Amino acid sequence: LHESQDLHFVFAAQGANDTLGNPALDTSVLEELMGNDFDLGALSKSLIATHEEEKVHTGPGGLRGLSDVGPPRQPKPSIGYRVVTDKGFNFSPVDEAFVCQKKNHFQITIHIQVWGSPKFVKTQVGLKPIEMFYLKAFGVKVEATNQIIAIEQSQADRSKMIFDPVKIDLLANQVTKVTLGRLHFSETTANNMRKKGKPNPDQRYFMLVVGLYAANQDQFYLLSAHVSEKIIVRASNPGQFENDSDALWQRGPVPESVVCHGRVGINTDAPDEALVVCGNVKVMGTVMHPSDSRAKQNIQEVNTDEQLKRITQMRIVEYDYKPEFASAMGINAAHQTGIIAQEVREVLPRAVREVGDVTCENGETLENFLMVDKDQIFMENVGAVKQLCKLTNNLEERIEELEIWNRKLARLKRLSSWKSSASEASSISNITSSQEPAQPPIASSPSGIDTTISSIQIMEIQQIIDHRYCSGSLQCGSGNYNYNIPVSKHTPTTVKFSLEINTTEPLIVFQCKFTLGNICFQRKREAKGMQSHGEGSQEMTQGYQHIWSLPVAPFFDSAYHFRVAAPDLADCSTDPYFAGIFFTDYFFYFYRHCA
Numbered sequence: 001l002h003e004s005q006d007l008h009f010v011f012a013a014q015g016a017n018d019t020l021g022n023p024a025l026d027t028s029v030l031e032e033l034m035g036n037d038f039d040l041g042a043l044s045k046s047l048i049a050t051h052e053e054e055k056v057h058t059g060p061g062g063l064r065g066l067s068d069v070g071p072p073r074q075p076k077p078s079i080g081y082r083v084v085t086d087k088g089f090n091f092s093p094v095d096e097a098f099v100c101q102k103k104n105h106f107q108i109t110i111h112i113q114v115w116g117s118p119k120f121v122k123t124q125v126g127l128k129p130i131e132m133f134y135l136k137a138f139g140v141k142v143e144a145t146n147q148i149i150a151i152e153q154s155q156a157d158r159s160k161m162i163f164d165p166v167k168i169d170l171l172a173n174q175v176t177k178v179t180l181g182r183l184h185f186s187e188t189t190a191n192n193m194r195k196k197g198k199p200n201p202d203q204r205y206f207m208l209v210v211g212l213y214a215a216n217q218d219q220f221y222l223l224s225a226h227v228s229e230k231i232i233v234r235a236s237n238p239g240q241f242e243n244d245s246d247a248l249w250q251r252g253p254v255p256e257s258v259v260c261h262g263r264v265g266i267n268t269d270a271p272d273e274a275l276v277v278c279g280n281v282k283v284m285g286t287v288m289h290p291s292d293s294r295a296k297q298n299i300q301e302v303n304t305d306e307q308l309k310r311i312t313q314m315r316i317v318e319y320d321y322k323p324e325f326a327s328a329m330g331i332n333a334a335h336q337t338g339i340i341a342q343e344v345r346e347v348l349p350r351a352v353r354e355v356g357d358v359t360c361e362n363g364e365t366l367e368n369f370l371m372v373d374k375d376q377i378f379m380e381n382v383g384a385v386k387q388l389c390k391l392t393n394n395l396e397e398r399i400e401e402l403e404i405w406n407r408k409l410a411r412l413k414r415l416s417s418w419k420s421s422a423s424e425a426s427s428i429s430n431i432t433s434s435q436e437p438a439q440p441p442i443a444s445s446p447s448g449i450d451t452t453i454s455s456i457q458i459m460e461i462q463q464i465i466d467h468r469y470c471s472g473s474l475q476c477g478s479g480n481y482n483y484n485i486p487v488s489k490h491t492p493t494t495v496k497f498s499l500e501i502n503t504t505e506p507l508i509v510f511q512c513k514f515t516l517g518n519i520c521f522q523r524k525r526e527a528k529g530m531q532s533h534g535e536g537s538q539e540m541t542q543g544y545q546h547i548w549s550l551p552v553a554p555f556f557d558s559a560y561h562f563r564v565a566a567p568d569l570a571d572c573s574t575d576p577y578f579a580g581i582f583f584t585d586y587f588f589y590f591y592r593h594c595a
Helices: 027-035 303-311 322-331 342-347 374-413 418-433 521-527
Strands: 009-012 079-087 090-092 098-102 107-115 118-123 128-129 134-140 151-155 158-164 165-169 175-185 204-216 219-227 233-234 250-253 257-262 263-267 275-277 317-320 335-338 352-354 370-372 455-458 482-487 497-516 533-550 558-566 583-592
Touching: 079 175, 079 204, 079 219, 107 204, 118 219, 128 204, 134 151, 134 175, 165 175, 204 233, 303 374, 322 352, 342 352, 342 370, 497 583, 533 558
Parallel strands: 009 118, 098 233, 263 275, 482 583
Antiparallel strands: 079 107, 090 098, 107 175, 118 128, 134 165, 134 204, 151 158, 151 175, 204 219, 250 257, 317 335, 352 370, 455 497, 497 533, 497 558, 558 583
């Protein structure tokens, strides 16, 4: 109602027993508060709390009902008053009380709502105009409620001063929120020390009182107050008062650490794991997992192909949590992207676990609720990625090989009738060789590069190897040349032959294979330790002149396979089908009679 209507609401209050300089609460009022609706133990044991005043108290020295001084039937103004402790108190199951450390500050938040615009407070001596509203906080002893415990407040320089009442402005029909921080009790409770590890039977307790006052000149009138449960105020850390059998929380052996011997639940009263959190968790560091091989057994490689198949079967969906479930679990972001536990259980059962029944805010119960171990799914993803890398690498190798063959085939398309050309070149070579015995057969290559040898000789004895040494039973032309070369029986077995191979173009000569036969009997000792055969060694020379040192003298027989190829077109592993196209093979067979 507006002031123009000349209606002035008033609060009922106790007599003017208090002043700003003496924040003592009348004992009779405190006893009345404690004897009615201020049994705070029924609220919660997770935080110290207070009970909101809902009834109107009447009686001598107590809080009276609100009244008005205007026309009849006008509504009485009412007040909503709630106090919550934000920090600084922990409940001790052993002591069955809340514990506060004197050196640690606590914080309280007061919510006040006034309906209407009160102007006067009704006292035992009549109406008094309200000049300002104040909040006071102080402690009282449970065993002697008339003894006041002052509250101190830490300053910016870390010094402590007596907490002064706080002046507040109350807006009509709105909630006013006031937070009081950095508060300390000025003294500790008595008899805090344990008796044989158990709570002291003579333990003394405080209660915290937070009151709302109306001020008129130098008088203060109590309008509403909250009284807490019993509190133990200690000067030492909690670990000094707990023993191993009774306490869940203890001071740890590492400085600034706390140890809990049991399960911890946040926003839940039924933790079934070491830590259960209903709500979001923010981690600014790294979550570590045990992975030392010394702690593991039955270690086996995982089939990454199967992991890839399982991952491809998992469906990724977008969804919204039901409001009643999200509210009960403390989930802020209802819209999510993820997987469905029932579907994952069909593909990867070990990644899904039943955690019991879950009750939503509307009372609905989800029986055998399913949760997913995302670490298992992450490791499945790691295996799937490894398998994809294998497939990708194989494809890259195959593509590279196909590109090489594509370039080679492109050269073939520029040539025509390579077989007839090779045959023609072989015929010409046979005719020429009858007139010029020093020249071996020459064949043209469809790659555009001549891979045949222009001349061959054994340098130590100036012996030229030409078509006269071609094997009668084996091929000697068109990409394959076989030579049978006799070695004089008078050749010393200590001599090594230097085979000189000359080409008309800069080519590569690979020694693909060699075989050493029987050893002459008188040279067995010298030949002892020689390798009898070799294959795939891929020894090579490059250029126009190629000299190979061959130990043929100590043996009855020996054979050597050389492959002459253009650079980057072939090597010893190339398919023999391409002989005469990308390379030419030469086989030399040496034999002798030992003297």
